[in-house]
Amino acid sequence: MRREPISNSRRHFLIAGIYAGAGLTLGIYLPGCGKEEKTAPEAEAEAEAEVGVTDEKAVDETLFEPNAFVRIAPDNTVTVIIKHLEMGQGTYTGLATLVAEELDAAWEQVIAEGAPANTELYKNLLWGSQGTGGSTAIANSFTQMRKAGATARYMLIEAAAQQWQVTADEITVDRGVLRHEVGQRQASFGELAELAAQQPVPGEVFLKEPEEFKLIGSFVPRKDNKSKINGTAIYTQDIRLPNMLVAVVAHPPRFGAKVESFDAGKARRVPGVRQIVQIPNGVAVLAEDTWTAIKGRDALQIEWDESEAFRLSSGAIMDDYKKRARQPGTVAHKAGDSDKAITSAVTTLEAEYEFPFLAHAAMEPLNCVVQRTREGCEIWNGVQSQTRDQKAVAKLFDLDPEQVRIHMLFAGGSFGRRGNPHSDYVLEAASIVKAINGMAPVKLVWTREDDMRAGYYRPMYYHKMSAGLDERGMPVAWQHRIVGQSILGKDDLDPTSVEGAANMPYAVPNITVDLITTKLPVPVQWWRSIGSTHTAFAVETFIDRLARTAGEDPLAYRRALLKEHPRHLGVLDLAAEKAGWGTSLPQGRGRGIAVHETFNSYVAQVAEVTLNEDRSFTVDRVVIAVDCGLAVNPDVIRAQMEGGMGFGLSPALMSEITLKDGVVEQSNYHDFRMISIDQMPQVEVHIVNSNAAPTGVGEPATPVIAPAVANALSALTGQNFDRLPLQILT
Amino acid sequence: MIKLTVNGETHSLEVDPEMPLLWVLRDRLGLTGTKYGCGMALCGSCTVHVHGTAIRSCITPVSSVEGKSITTIENVGSPVATAVQEAWEKHNVVQCGYCQSGQIMNAIALLKNNPAPTDDDINEAFKDILCRCHTYARIRTAIHTAAAALAVKGGAA
Numbered sequence: 026m027r028r029e030p031i032s033n034s035r036r037h038f039l040i041a042g043i044y045a046g047a048g049l050t051l052g053i054y055l056p057g058c059g060k061e062e063k064t065a066p067e068a069e070a071e072a073e074a075e076v077g078v079t080d081e082k083a084v085d086e087t088l089f090e091p092n093a094f095v096r097i098a099p100d101n102t103v104t105v106i107i108k109h110l111e112m113g114q115g116t117y118t119g120l121a122t123l124v125a126e127e128l129d130a131a132w133e134q135v136i137a138e139g140a141p142a143n144t145e146l147y148k149n150l151l152w153g154s155q156g157t158g159g160s161t162a163i164a165n166s167f168t169q170m171r172k173a174g175a176t177a178r179y180m181l182i183e184a185a186a187q188q189w190q191v192t193a194d195e196i197t198v199d200r201g202v203l204r205h206e207v208g209q210r211q212a213s214f215g216e217l218a219e220l221a222a223q224q225p226v227p228g229e230v231f232l233k234e235p236e237e238f239k240l241i242g243s244f245v246p247r248k249d250n251k252s253k254i255n256g257t258a259i260y261t262q263d264i265r266l267p268n269m270l271v272a273v274v275a276h277p278p279r280f281g282a283k284v285e286s287f288d289a290g291k292a293r294r295v296p297g298v299r300q301i302v303q304i305p306n307g308v309a310v311l312a313e314d315t316w317t318a319i320k321g322r323d324a325l326q327i328e329w330d331e332s333e334a335f336r337l338s339s340g341a342i343m344d345d346y347k348k349r350a351r352q353p354g355t356v357a358h359k360a361g362d363s364d365k366a367i368t369s370a371v372t373t374l375e376a377e378y379e380f381p382f383l384a385h386a387a388m389e390p391l392n393c394v395v396q397r398t399r400e401g402c403e404i405w406n407g408v409q410s411q412t413r414d415q416k417a418v419a420k421l422f423d424l425d426p427e428q429v430r431i432h433m434l435f436a437g438g439s440f441g442r443r444g445n446p447h448s449d450y451v452l453e454a455a456s457i458v459k460a461i462n463g464m465a466p467v468k469l470v471w472t473r474e475d476d477m478r479a480g481y482y483r484p485m486y487y488h489k490m491s492a493g494l495d496e497r498g499m500p501v502a503w504q505h506r507i508v509g510q511s512i513l514g515k516d517d518l519d520p521t522s523v524e525g526a527a528n529m530p531y532a533v534p535n536i537t538v539d540l541i542t543t544k545l546p547v548p549v550q551w552w553r554s555i556g557s558t559h560t561a562f563a564v565e566t567f568i569d570r571l572a573r574t575a576g577e578d579p580l581a582y583r584r585a586l587l588k589e590h591p592r593h594l595g596v597l598d599l600a601a602e603k604a605g606w607g608t609s610l611p612q613g614r615g616r617g618i619a620v621h622e623t624f625n626s627y628v629a630q631v632a633e634v635t636l637n638e639d640r641s642f643t644v645d646r647v648v649i650a651v652d653c654g655l656a657v658n659p660d661v662i663r664a665q666m667e668g669g670m671g672f673g674l675s676p677a678l679m680s681e682i683t684l685k686d687g688v689v690e691q692s693n694y695h696d697f698r699m700i701s702i703d704q705m706p707q708v709e710v711h712i713v714n715s716n717a718a719p720t721g722v723g724e725p726a727t728p729v730i731a732p733a734v735a736n737a738l739s740a741l742t743g744q745n746f747d748r749l750p751l752q753i754l755t
Numbered sequence: 756m757i758k759l760t761v762n763g764e765t766h767s768l769e770v771d772p773e774m775p776l777l778w779v780l781r782d783r784l785g786l787t788g789t790k791y792g793c794g795m796a797l798c799g800s801c802t803v804h805v806h807g808t809a810i811r812s813c814i815t816p817v818s819s820v821e822g823k824s825i826t827t828i829e830n831v832g833s834p835v836a837t838a839v840q841e842a843w844e845k846h847n848v849v850q851c852g853y854c855q856s857g858q859i860m861n862a863i864a865l866l867k868n869n870p871a872p873t874d875d876d877i878n879e880a881f882k883d884i885l886c887r888c889h890t891y892a893r894i895r896t897a898i899h900t901a902a903a904a905l906a907v908k909g910g911a912a
Contacts, residue, residue, distance in 0.1 A: 314783065388887045473795070708892050
C-alpha cells in the first residue's frame with residue numbers, strides 16, 4: 026500500500042453545524058499531516074470567522090477525523106457522518122454499516138450523525154449535488170463509505186504499530202479492538218484516536234472481499250431505533266429556538282389564485298398572535314405557539330383574486346387527456362414497426378388506464394425552521410435536497426449558497442415530497458422570515474389540511490395500450506401511449522413519465538412507446554418510485570391480459586418473454602416458488618403476479634386475494650422477492666419491501682386526490698385514506714443472493730403490488746382493471 | 756390558570772383552556788415525543804395516557820384533563836412499557852419513526868388491559884393508528900413478542 030500526501034480536496038475544510046439534540050456543536054477537520062496543516066489556534070480562528078457562532082466543542086486534538094465521514098473520540102465512540110436524509114428508509118443504518126464493516130468497529134460503538142450541507146464533501150456521487158432520492162443512497166456511497174472506514178482502520182493500525190514498535194501487518198482489528206498477538210498488546214479505537222490523528226492519510230486502501238464481511242449481510246439493530254421508541258428523536262416539528270415564532274399560512278383555495286386583499290383584524294385579536302404578513306403564496310400568521318398560529322390563520326379574512334385560478338375537475342382533466350391520446354406523442358422508445366405488425370396480428374387487444382393525483386401525506390406535515398444570522402441564514406429541516414435548497418434560499422436573501430447552513434434532521438416520512446424541485450416549503454419559510462426582516466427565527470408549520478391541499482402531487486396519467494398476438498398467442502406488436510404532466514417541467518420527453526414503460530423488459534419485436542406531455546397549474550412531484558407508480562401497473566396488468574388471452578399461465582408467459590432478463594427472471598421464479606404458484610387455493614381465493622425493475626433493483630410479488638360474496642375483497646398474503654445486488658442490511662431490505670409494498674397497496678385500494686372545480690376535495694386522512702393494520706396483508710420477503718453492486722430498496726417494492734392484486738382479481742373475476750384505486754364491477 | 760399533572764409533575768399554566776393537550780405538551784412543556792399528525796383523531800400519532808387509558812391528545816382540550824394523571828412517551832417506565840420498547844427494538848419496527856410514539860403508547864395501553872391479545876384484538880385496538888411507512892406487519896409481531904415476554908416474566912414471578 027502506498028502512502029500519499031493528502032489531496033488538496035481534503036485539506037483544511039470545516040465540518041460545521043453538526044446538530045446534536047437542542048444545541049449546536051462544531052467539529053473541525055484537521056488533517057493528520059501535510060505541509061499546509063493549520064495549527065489549532067489558526068483553525069480555531071478560521072472556524073469562528075467562517076461560522077460565527079460559539080463553538081462549544083472547539084478544536085479537539087484528541088479526536089481522530091481521517092475524512093469527512095468518520096470521527097473517533099477518546100471515549101471510543103465512532104461517529105459516522107451520514108450525507109443522506111433518514112426518512113425511514115434506513116440510510117443511517119446502511120451507511121454506518123459500510124463504514125463499520127471496513128473499520129472493523131463494534132456495531133455498538135457506532136453513532137450515526139447527519140451531515141451538514143456541503144456539496145463538495147457530501148454530494149450524491151450519482152448526481153453531483155447533495156441530496157437523497159431515487160433509491161441512490163447505498164448505490165452511490167457503497168465504495169465511498171467503505172473507503173472512509175478502511176482509511177480510518179489503516180491509520181489506527183499505523184498508530185498501534187508506532188506505539189507498540191511492531192510492524193503493521195502483525196496487527197489485527199476486530200470489533201473495535203486492535204491486537205498484537207505476539208506482543209500480547211491490545212488497545213481500543215478510543216485509546217489510539219489521538220495518535221491515529223497524527224498518522225498520514227493513505228492515498229489508497231484495500232477493501233474487504235465479500236467473504237470477509239461481518240456486518241454487511243448480517244442483522245444489525247437500526248441506529249435510529251432507540252431515539253424513535255423513547256420520544257427523543259428530533260424532527261423539524263420539534264425544533265424550538267429562543268424567541269422563535271410559529272408560522273401558519275393561509276394558502277390560496279385554488280392553484281393560481283392570489284391574495285387580492287385581507288383583513289387581519291380578527292386574527293390580530295387572537296391572544297398570542299404576534300405578526301401577520303403577506304408572502305408570495307398567501308398570508309402568514311406568526312404566534313408564540315402552534316395552536317395560536319392556527320387559530321390566528323383561521324381568523325383571517327382574505328379576498329382571493331381567482332381570475333387566473335385553475336377550475337377544472339379531475340373528470341374533465343381525464344376527458345381532455347383521452348382526447349389528446351388520439352394523436353401520437355413524442356417517441357420514447359421504438360423498435361420495428363408496431364403499426365404494421367398490429368394490422369397483421371392474429372389477435373389484437375386494447376386497454377386504457379386512468380391514474381389519479383396522489384399526495385405523499387407523510388405523517389409529519391411539511392415544516393421548516395429558518396433563522397437569519399449575522400453570517401447569513403440557518404435552516405433546520407428534514408432536508409432532502411441540500412444543494413437546491415441552499416441555492417434557492419441564498420437567492421431569496423441575496424447570499425452565497427455557502428452562507429445558508431442547513432441542519433439535517435430526521436424526516437417523519439417524505440416519499441419524495443421534501444425534495445421539492447422548487448424548494449417550495451423551504452422558500453415559504455424563508456419568505457416569512459424575509460417579510461419580518463429577520464426579526465425572529467420562524468418555524469413554518471403546515472397543518473394536515475395544508476399538506477393535503479397545497480399540491481405537488483404524483484400527477485394524473487392516462488395510458489392507452491394496444492398489442493397484437495401471433496397464432497401462438499405471443500406478442501408481435503406493443504403500443505403504449507402515456508399522457509400526463511412532466512414532473513421535471515419538460516416540454517418534450519420527460520424520462521420520469523415513461524420509465525418502466527419505455528424500458529419494459531418483455532421481448533416484443535415491434536414496439537412503440539410515446540408520451541404526450543400536458544401542462545396544468547397543479548403542482549406535481551416525484552412520489553415514491555416516480556414513473557413506475559403508473560407504468561408498472563399498465564405494463565404488468567396488460568401482459569397478464571395477453572397471457573390470459575393466449576390461454577397461458579401468467580408466470581409461464583412472462584418467463585417465455587424474459588429470456589434476455591435474468592434478474593427479472595430470478596425474482597419472478599423466487600417469488601413464484603415461495604408463494605406456491607400453481608398450487609390450489611380455497612374457493613374464492615386467487616393469486617396474481619407482477620415483476621418490475623425500479624432504479625436497477627428487481628422486485629416480483631405474488632398477491633393472494635380473497636373475493637367475498639358481496640364482491641368486496643381482501644389482500645391476504647404477499648410474497649416478495651427482491652434482487653438489489655449485495656444485501657448490505659438484509660433486515661432493512663425486508664422492512665423496505667414490506668413497507669414499500671404497503672405504501673403501494675394504499676393507492677391500489679383507496680388513496681386518491683381529486684379536484685372539483687379546481688378545489689382539492691380531500692383534506693385529511695378520513696378522505697385521503699390509507700390502509701390500517703387490519704388491512705395489511707401477511708407479507709414475506711426473500712432476497713436473491715448476489716454479489717452484484719448494491720442498489721436501492723426504498724422505492725422498488727411500491728409499484729409492484731397494485732398490478733399483482735389486480736391480476737389476482739382478474740383471475741378471480743375475469744374483469745380487466747383499468748384504474749386505480751381498484752374497483753370491482755358489481 | 757390550569758393545573759396539569761404530566762409524568763408525575765404538576766404544572767400551573769396560563770393557557771387557553773381550549774388548547775388541545777397535544778400543543779400544551781409540545782409547545783408549552785417541551786415534551787415533543789408526542790406528535791402532531793392530523794389534528795382530528797384520525798392518525799393516532801398524538802396518543803398519550805390519561806389514567807393509563809390511551810387518548811388522542813390532538814382533540815382533547817387541556818381543560819378536560821385538569822387534575823388527571825397524564826403520561827407521555829418520555830416517561831413510560833413500567834414493565835409493560837419496557838417489554839414493548841424492547842420488542843420494538845428487537846424487530847427493527849421503526850422507519851421514519853414519527854408515528855411510533857403513538858403506536859407504542861397504544862401498545863402499552865392494550866397490553867395492560869389485555870396481556871395476550873389476538874390478531875383481531877390488535878386490529879381492533881390499532882385500526883385508527885396510521886403508519887405511512889406501513890410498518891404494520893412489524894408492529895403486530897412486536898406486540899406479540901412483548902406479550903410473550905411479559906407472560907414469561909409473569910410466569911417466573
